[in-house]
Every structure is written in C-alpha cells, then in structure tokens.
Amino acid sequence: MVGVGMFMDILDTVEPLLQDANSRALFDLQKCKLLGKFIKTRRSPAWPTIPTHNLPPKDLADTLVGIYLRTFEACTRVFHIPTFKRDYEALWAARAPPDMAFVIQLKLVLAIAAPMYDDEFSLRASAIHWIYEAQTYISEPDFKARLSLPHLQTIILHFMAREVVGVEGGLIWISVGGLIRTAVYMGLHRDPVNLPMRSNFVCEMRRRLWNTILELALTTCMAAGAPPLLSLDDFDTSPPGNLDDEDLASPDPIAKPLNQPSQMSIALALRSMFPVRLAISEMLNGIGRHATYEETIRLETELRRQYKGISKTMQAFDGDSASLPNKFQTQALDFQFRRSLLALHTAFFVPALTQERYAFSRRVVVDTATQIWAAARPRSGLVLSHLRDSVSDDYVRLAKNGHGTLRQIALSAVLLLAGELKAQIKEDDSLGPVVLRRDFLDILDDAIEWQWETIEAGEVNTKGFLFLKLVKAQISGFMEGLSRDQFAPRYVRAAEEAEERCLAFLESQVGLEQEDLRADLQGINEMSVNSFPDFMDFDFSMNYPMAFDLDMTDPKAWLGGID
Known part of the structure; x- marks a missing residue:
C-alpha cells in the first residue's frame, strides 16, 4: 500500500531500536497481541453455534x-421491504416457533446494524453470536434445497454482516x-425475459439480487486487491x-x-457506474494488465462524467418525495465514487x-483523501460546523465501529495525507519558513484519537494506533x-507511550482473572527480545494499487486484524 510504503524508513529505523532490551514497547506489543487474542476468543461462541429462536427485546430489534x-x-x-416487514411483525405475534430461515435472516440484519447502534458498539458480542448461528x-x-432466492438473500446478508x-x-x-x-x-445472470414466464414480482427480485x-x-475484489473474475460479457440481466x-x-x-426518486435510486446509481468501476478494477488488479497513465486519465474522465450526471439528477429530486435518498445513502454512493x-x-x-x-x-489523491476523511470524521474541523448535520451518524459510526472497507479506506486516506505532508517538508528548499x-x-x-476510539469500542489490534503515533513522531x-x-529516541518514546496506553486499556478489559493468561504475560516479561519474531518483519509491497484493505489475509499485513 502506497500510504504505508511512504513511511518504510520509520519501520527500518524502529525495528533495531525496539529489539533493544531496554525498550518496553516490544514486550508491551506482544502482551497486547496476547490479550487481543484472548478477548477475541472470549467473544467467539462455541462452534458449531446451534441456531435458536432467541431474539433481543422487540424494542431493540425494532x-x-x-x-x-x-x-x-x-x-x-x-428484500422486498413490505414482505419483510409483514414477516417481521408476524414473527412477534406468532404463537408457534417461526420459520428458522427467516429468523436467521433477521439475526443477520440485526448484526449488520449493530455497529451503527451506538458509539461504543455495545452489541459486538451479540452480533458475532448471530453471525456464528447463521x-x-x-x-x-x-445443497439442492437451498437453490432458492431466500437462500441467496441469507448468503448475501451473511457476507455483509461478516464484513x-x-x-x-x-x-x-x-x-x-x-x-x-x-x-x-440458478440463472440469475440471464434476464428473466429469456427464461420461462414468471411473475413481474419474481423477475424484479431476481434482477435486484x-x-x-x-x-x-x-x-x-477491490478490497482484496484481486481480479474481479467477472466481465460484462458474463451476463445479460438488465438493471432492476x-x-x-x-x-x-x-x-x-x-x-x-x-x-424521479425511488427506493431503487441508490442501487441504480451504483449500477450505472458499474461498467467503469469494473474496468478500473480490471486494469489495476487484472493479471497481465499495466495501468498506463493515459488509460488512468481516460477512466477517470468517464467515472467523473457518470458521477456528475448522477449528482445532477439527484440534486433535482423533489424534496417532498418519501423515496428521497437519505444522508447515509448519498454518502455511501459518494464513497464508492471517491474510492474508485x-x-x-x-x-x-x-x-x-x-x-x-x-x-x-497528486492533487487528485490529496483532494479525494481529504474528502473521504471529512465524511468519515466530520468533527475533524474539515467540515464547517453548520454543515455537519449533512453527515449521517450511521455513516460516522460505521466508519469507526465497522470492520469493513469504509474504515480501511479512511485510514488509508490519512496515511496518504501524512505522506503529502512529509513530502511538502522534504521538498522545501527556501530560505524562509516552511509553510505547511x-x-x-x-x-x-x-x-x-480516532484509532484510539476504535480500541475503546472493542478493536483489539493496537498496531494501527502505534503506526500513526510513529508517523506523527517522524513528521514532528x-x-x-x-x-x-535525533529521530531514534523519539521513535522509541512514541512506541513505548502508545503500547503502554494500549496495554493498560486491554488489561482493564480482560481483568486478568485467568491464571493461564497471567502466567503467559509473566512469561513475556522473562523472554529475551531475540526470541520474538522480528517486530517489523512485515511486507508492505503490494502489487495491487487498489488494495487498500488493511485487514489482508497475509499475516504480515500487521495493520489488520490479529488472527
């Protein structure tokens, strides 16, 4: 990832420093990792987690x-929302146990919404349990009995909830x-007009799914930095x-x-940009493709043209329409544009x-990264106070509490802006003061502070917080x-302060009531730093410019989850 790559000099400098036995940062990092794994294990239910009909209180579910x-x-x-609402209300009124298939769908809906329920992500453990049940x-x-539209709905919800x-x-x-x-x-890649006659309702639901x-x-595929493995020639299904x-x-x-606005406006806007976004993914992540600058500019021009037309249409929507897209929906659409x-x-x-x-x-990256961060963190000062009401609380909570692409890209945007700041300092060769x-x-x-808030909301990976502290130390x-x-002692001090704060917080969450855990932590104190894996033995060289996901499956992608 380019954002991290710009700070490889920090990693090269810090690694030998933190191998010094006098530094506590390495010991504290290992303790944080152990505590994080313990917390994650404690949150995870037993496997298999047998599905039950148990649901939270109706007011919370509502x-x-x-x-x-x-x-x-x-x-x-x-979903077809009226049908979903009908089944939802019937579930609470029924005297007999409801259909388990619908209960599972409902629990996944609750899990998807859980990060946006409050600032603390207080429903994290419940959400994980619902996902395990699903x-x-x-x-x-x-298998054959599950070749149905309801089963596809369940699978889609499960993927969203997991992310x-x-x-x-x-x-x-x-x-x-x-x-x-x-x-x-199941034939969803063929438009229903090419298939045996079905009701208009079923045809539209197939197109929507x-x-x-x-x-x-x-x-x-964008998040994974991987080829899309899908082309426009692979289907002829019309947009809904x-x-x-x-x-x-x-x-x-x-x-x-x-x-005219409808409940499909955002989904159709995303679909209208799908061909150009797919072409971007194919160019950046496809095997044997090389991202030329000419092709980059051509795709950017087309992407902007599409988005400008969408924006112009939505700005002209009737403000009294009940189907008018809300703040979260328009922000989500804007995010997909800026992400590409x-x-x-x-x-x-x-x-x-x-x-x-x-x-x-360079100008596009700086402007776009700033806009992405301002949307995810409107209180940052980038957004005028009287305009902050235009930002959705749901969107802000999802960026902080959620583990999906929104949070990953927001952090990537910060690293790119820090890289721009570092470049401005190094480029200055004037005799006057440096203007930043x-x-x-x-x-x-x-x-x-945002990274710290994610830890307070239940994130157990402390390395992102540590890395940002090191970046700040370098720029300062x-x-x-x-x-x-003079940089060396500053890096060590920043690392020690970051990990000391994280360790104290994680210890308070765990309580250290487990005898085995206390013994393991004591064992870390007695270990030689030479017995630890290299602190900075992480590969940041990514072949995929699109791969902003900091939670990569590669165990060396240390800013991601600790698994």
Whole structure:
C-alpha cells in the first residue's frame, strides 16, 4: 500500500531500536497481541453455534431493523421491504416457533446494524453470536434445497454482516465466488425475459439480487486487491426497474423515469457506474494488465462524467418525495465514487513527488483523501460546523465501529495525507519558513484519537494506533529540523507511550482473572527480545494499487486484524 510504503524508513529505523532490551514497547506489543487474542476468543461462541429462536427485546430489534433498512438495504437491495416487514411483525405475534430461515435472516440484519447502534458498539458480542448461528445454519449439507432466492438473500446478508462486524471479513472475496456460481446456476445472470414466464414480482427480485451480487463481487475484489473474475460479457440481466417496493404489488408495474426518486435510486446509481468501476478494477488488479497513465486519465474522465450526471439528477429530486435518498445513502454512493477515484491515482502518487507529469494525480489523491476523511470524521474541523448535520451518524459510526472497507479506506486516506505532508517538508528548499497545511496536521492528530476510539469500542489490534503515533513522531521531527540521530529516541518514546496506553486499556478489559493468561504475560516479561519474531518483519509491497484493505489475509499485513 502506497500510504504505508511512504513511511518504510520509520519501520527500518524502529525495528533495531525496539529489539533493544531496554525498550518496553516490544514486550508491551506482544502482551497486547496476547490479550487481543484472548478477548477475541472470549467473544467467539462455541462452534458449531446451534441456531435458536432467541431474539433481543422487540424494542431493540425494532431499532436495529430500522437502521438496516435506512442504510444497507437502500444501497444493496436484498428484500422486498413490505414482505419483510409483514414477516417481521408476524414473527412477534406468532404463537408457534417461526420459520428458522427467516429468523436467521433477521439475526443477520440485526448484526449488520449493530455497529451503527451506538458509539461504543455495545452489541459486538451479540452480533458475532448471530453471525456464528447463521454460519452453522448455512453449513448444513442440504445443497439442492437451498437453490432458492431466500437462500441467496441469507448468503448475501451473511457476507455483509461478516464484513462490518469483522468475522473473517478479509476472506469474503473468496466466498463471493461461490455466491456468483450459485446465482449463475440458478440463472440469475440471464434476464428473466429469456427464461420461462414468471411473475413481474419474481423477475424484479431476481434482477435486484443479481444487481446486489454484482456490487458484492466488485467491492470485495477491490478490497482484496484481486481480479474481479467477472466481465460484462458474463451476463445479460438488465438493471432492476426504478420502482418503489409498493409498486411490485401491481401485476404490471411501470418503472419511473430515472429523474424521479425511488427506493431503487441508490442501487441504480451504483449500477450505472458499474461498467467503469469494473474496468478500473480490471486494469489495476487484472493479471497481465499495466495501468498506463493515459488509460488512468481516460477512466477517470468517464467515472467523473457518470458521477456528475448522477449528482445532477439527484440534486433535482423533489424534496417532498418519501423515496428521497437519505444522508447515509448519498454518502455511501459518494464513497464508492471517491474510492474508485483514489484507487486510480494512488499508483502515481509517489512518482508525482518527483515527476511533474503526474502532478495531476497528486492533487487528485490529496483532494479525494481529504474528502473521504471529512465524511468519515466530520468533527475533524474539515467540515464547517453548520454543515455537519449533512453527515449521517450511521455513516460516522460505521466508519469507526465497522470492520469493513469504509474504515480501511479512511485510514488509508490519512496515511496518504501524512505522506503529502512529509513530502511538502522534504521538498522545501527556501530560505524562509516552511509553510505547511495545518489541516493535514490536524487530520493526523485526529486520526490518532480516532484509532484510539476504535480500541475503546472493542478493536483489539493496537498496531494501527502505534503506526500513526510513529508517523506523527517522524513528521514532528522533520518540522523541528531534527538531525538523523535525533529521530531514534523519539521513535522509541512514541512506541513505548502508545503500547503502554494500549496495554493498560486491554488489561482493564480482560481483568486478568485467568491464571493461564497471567502466567503467559509473566512469561513475556522473562523472554529475551531475540526470541520474538522480528517486530517489523512485515511486507508492505503490494502489487495491487487498489488494495487498500488493511485487514489482508497475509499475516504480515500487521495493520489488520490479529488472527
């Protein structure tokens, strides 16, 4: 990842320093890792986790269902909402045990909404339990009986829940391949007009689910930095109609013009950008492809053209319409646009620091990264106070509490902005004072606090917090004009302060009531630093410029989860 790569000099410097027996940072890091694993194990239920009909209180479930419907469901359509609401209310009124298939779907809906319920992610353990129940249910070897639209809905919800809650979310791209093949086997890749006659309702639901599967395939391959393994020639299913869910009750619904809002507006906007976003992924992640600058500019021009048309259409929507997209939905759409834009130009960010030819990419990366961070963290000072109401609380909580792409890209944006700040300092050769972007310095400080808040909300990986502290120490040293030898003690002090704070917090969460855990922690104190794996033995060289996911499956991707 380019953002991390710009700070490889920190890693090269810190590694030998922290191998010094006088430094506590390495010991504390190992303790944090042990405590993190213990916490994750304590959160995880037994396997297999047998599905039950147990649900949270209805008022809590009502709140979580409302969050899901106003956020994820509008962007990646899974349900026919009136049918879902009918079944949901019937579940609470029924005297007999409800259908387990629907209970599992409902629990996954609750899990997806859980990170957005409050600032502390207080429902994390419950969300993990619901996902484990769903995994057990899905794993039952009754394959043919599961070739149905409801089963596809369950699989899609399961993938979304795993990503946002952080249950092996980095492996979803692998599993999505099976989902695509299941959908193709069921004929969803063919438009219903080419298949035996079905009701308009079923035809639209098939189009909606295929549309969502396409979006999952694209976004997960971007997160994994992997080829999409899907092309426009692999399907002929038309986009869903611009219809509200109530319209599907009609025997022959008539789709609205695209300049009129509906419950499909966001999903259709994403679909309209799908071909160019797919082309971006193919260029950056495809085998044997080389991202030329000319092709980059061509794709960027097309992406901007598409997005500008979408924005213009949505800005003209009738403000009184009940189907008007809400703040979360428009922010999610904007994020997908900026994510693709950032991916296109990040590959040229470092060359742009020395080659004028790529100066445009440098400006695009800086502007786009700033916008991504401002949306995820509106209180950072980048957003005027009277405009902060335009940012969704759901979106902000998802960025902080969720383990999905939004949080990963937000952190990547900070690292790119820190890289720009470092470049500005090193480029200055004037006799006068160095003039820096104060907002970038504020972003870095705010990102450190943001990383700490993720730990307070239950994140057990402390390495991201540590790395940002080291980045801040380096940039502060450059600003103060430190000599090369003066950086070493500053790095050690920053590392020790970061890990000491993290260790104290994790110990308070665990309570150290386990005898074996206390013994293991004491054992770390008695170990030689030479018995630890190299602290900075991490490979940051990524072949995929698109691969912003800090939770990569490679165990060397140390900013990701500790598994």
